[in-house]
Amino acid sequence: MIHQAADMIQAAEHVAVLTGAGVSAESGIPTFRDALTGLWARYDPAQLATPEAFSRDPALVTRWYDERRLRCAACDPNPAHHALVTLQQSRRLTLITQNVDRLHTRAGSLDVIEIHGNLFTWRCTRTGTEVEPPIEPFQTHPPLSEAGAPMRPGVVWFGEMLPARAMKAAHAALESCDLFMSVGTSALVHPAAGFVDLARHHGAATIEINADPTPITSDVDLAIQAPAGEVLPAVTELLGLA
Numbered sequence: 534m535i536h537q538a539a540d541m542i543q544a545a546e547h548v549a550v551l552t553g554a555g556v557s558a559e560s561g562i563p564t565f566r567d568a569l570t571g572l573w574a575r576y577d578p579a580q581l582a583t584p585e586a587f588s589r590d591p592a593l594v595t596r597w598y599d600e601r602r603l604r605c606a607a608c609d610p611n612p613a614h615h616a617l618v619t620l621q622q623s624r625r626l627t628l629i630t631q632n633v634d635r636l637h638t639r640a641g642s643l644d645v646i647e648i649h650g651n652l653f654t655w656r657c658t659r660t661g662t663e664v665e666p667p668i669e670p671f672q673t674h675p676p677l678s679e680a681g682a683p684m685r686p687g688v689v690w691f692g693e694m695l696p697a698r699a700m701k702a703a704h705a706a707l708e709s710c711d712l713f714m715s716v717g718t719s720a721l722v723h724p725a726a727g728f729v730d731l732a733r734h735h736g737a738a739t740i741e742i743n744a745d746p747t748p749i750t751s752d753v754d755l756a757i758q759a760p761a762g763e764v765l766p767a768v769t770e771l772l773g774l775a
């Protein structure tokens with residue numbers, strides 16, 4: 534399986550990779566489905582990650598995001614992130630991520646397409662001005678902007694459109710790649726969950742690396758059910774890049 538993946542990557546001119554929370558799991562960041570531990574156990578993340586939740590209770594929602602951003606800042610990229618940097622240094626590779634933890638960028642991946650935004654950029658709800666506040670707990674929840682208005686996290690909530698620039702870049706990659714890899718995602722959240730179909734429609738071969746089966750497992754050319762932090766470094770080793 535790993536040899537097959539290495540051969541497919543070796544043969545590809547342009548690899549497009551879509552990552553999800555499973556790639557950051559081995560950095561100690563809970564995946565989205567199990568993001569709720571302790572205090573947050575009684576909330577469904579999809580109930581907190583919406584504009585309605587923010588307007589209903591901006592203090593609760595921004596406290597959740599403040600905790601997540603501080604926790605992510607305290608985590609480090611894992612071998613899966615580093616293997617993707619190595620692959621990108623050796624061939625044409627476009628990295629599209631659903632993750633909001635910025636670990637790909639911190640690991641050294643270039644031009645990461647953050648289709649769901651990130652936890653570190655915050656936006657004034659009155660002026661739209663974006664800032665990257667210091668990595669320390671906010672004094673107030675919601676935090677206030679220079680203009681004195683509540684700030685919201687720079688993530689894409691359920692029910693919100695994905696950033697046009699990111700989607701344009703992602704579609705360009707999906708239409709031109711000849712290999713698409715879905716890594717560490719449950720393939721449940723749209724429109725990202727449909728990227729594999731788009732890539733295949735344009736003739737790409739497809740690989741899934743995920744700990745568990747997903748709705749796309751039966752559609753891909755090669756499905757490897759194992760941790761990304763083991764598979765990706767093994768692939769870079771087979772390619773003589775490690």
Ligand code: BV8
Binds near residue numbers: 649688694717720
């Ligand atoms: C939109 C930021 C227009 C916030 C997130 C079409 C059909 C059905 C529904 C829809 C549709 N189009 C739109 C929708 C509605 C909705 C949606 O998809 N709902 C789903 C739940 C049914 N989509 C939207 O609202 C999107 N907007 O399309 O706008 C529109 C709007 C309304 C109606 C129509 C059109 C916006 C979606 C973006 C939401 N924001 N994040 C925040 O983080 O708080 S998504 C959020 O969930 C995460 O960012 C992440 O992307 C996603 C969770 O997915 P995963 O990353 O896959 O994480 P998950 O935990 O699910 O899975 C982890 C996987 O890793 C598991 O499979 C596990 O087995 C594996 N794993 C674990 N460890 C490892 C591992 N794999 C490998 N190695 C390991 N070590």
